[in-house]
Amino acid sequence: MHNSTHVRFFFLSGLNETMNYRVVLFSLTLLCYCFIVLVNVALVVTIILDKNMHEPMYILLCIFCMNGLYGTTGFYPKILWDLLSPVHVISYSGCLVQAFVMYSFACSDLSILAVMSYDRYVAICRPLEYHSIMSKQRVLLLICFSLLSPFCIIGTNIIITSRLKLCSPYIERLFCVNWVIVKLACFSDDTIVNNIVAYITIIFYVIHGLFLVWSYMYVIKTCINSLENRAKFMQTCVPHLTSLLIFLVTILFDIMQIRYGSTDLPQDFPQIFQNVVAIELLVIPPLTIPLMNCFNVIKMWNRILCVFHFIYDSSKLNIN
Numbered sequence: 001m002h003n004s005t006h007v008r009f010f011f012l013s014g015l016n017e018t019m020n021y022r023v024v025l026f027s028l029t030l031l032c033y034c035f036i037v038l039v040n041v042a043l044v045v046t047i048i049l050d051k052n053m054h055e056p057m058y059i060l061l062c063i064f065c066m067n068g069l070y071g072t073t074g075f076y077p078k079i080l081w082d083l084l085s086p087v088h089v090i091s092y093s094g095c096l097v098q099a100f101v102m103y104s105f106a107c108s109d110l111s112i113l114a115v116m117s118y119d120r121y122v123a124i125c126r127p128l129e130y131h132s133i134m135s136k137q138r139v140l141l142l143i144c145f146s147l148l149s150p151f152c153i154i155g156t157n158i159i160i161t162s163r164l165k166l167c168s169p170y171i172e173r174l175f176c177v178n179w180v181i182v183k184l185a186c187f188s189d190d191t192i193v194n195n196i197v198a199y200i201t202i203i204f205y206v207i208h209g210l211f212l213v214w215s216y217m218y219v220i221k222t223c224i225n226s227l228e229n230r231a232k233f234m235q236t237c238v239p240h241l242t243s244l245l246i247f248l249v250t251i252l253f254d255i256m257q258i259r260y261g262s263t264d265l266p267q268d269f270p271q272i273f274q275n276v277v278a279i280e281l282l283v284i285p286p287l288t289i290p291l292m293n294c295f296n297v298i299k300m301w302n303r304i305l306c307v308f309h310f311i312y313d314s315s316k317l318n319i320n
Helices: 016-049 056-073 076-084 092-125 127-133 136-161 178-183 188-223 227-259 271-282 284-296 298-319
Strands: 009-012 089-091
Touching (some): 009 092, 016 076, 016 284, 056 076, 056 136, 056 284, 089 092, 092 127, 092 136, 136 188, 178 188, 227 284, 271 284
Antiparallel strands (some): 009 089
């Protein structure tokens, strides 16, 4: 890897125009990160400890929260450090690792949402076969697919990127992503393989999106003529659809940021707006999706309160 490029460090310029507000930004970023960790850890602990919630719907939500913790951990500690540092530098290998975390996190989110939509499709459209179709073995297989396929696909993208010879160490973003590193390549001919693999990756996850649309359209069609199914749809599918909409909107903004990045925007275009667009995928889904499911699924909220009440009582007994 180190023989393929003369660049050993990257300089991140995304915070250059906001350093006058570093204290405020640091406080808000730390608060946001702590809140994301609190919400996701609360749901994960609740689902793990309560055996009554060891059902596919809640297990998938638990995996989604874990993935949110994984993705945000790849971003927030570094940005918090940069807000306290006068120079925003990341090593070459560290940049590749961060790019891998960012992309694998986003792809895993989409895969998990696709499995959630399949779970709701089976529960509503084929209720009598639900337990046979969504068995523990199949749920485990789907979870492994959702987590391992992004690791393999994004890992391939990063390995191919690591062979490029780079001619600039300057990244005009808050964090490292693969497409930015590819754009720094000295010769455009060297990026042909990267582009081919990137398009294959995009097609693979577009298929995920089409499957999501198909499954929810089928669910909605089934629920129209059934009052019982409509009630089930409102209780469990509306949070999932809202989660999906939030995720797709943030992905769309991120793609627009990639397509019309800082080099194509007017010179007076606010840097802070570009930063907001860049990090929304790391703020909105990990925070709002668990809350959306938490507040809409009453059983989930009651379980959380019971678990924390049990932990509180146990700590009082230990103290006494």
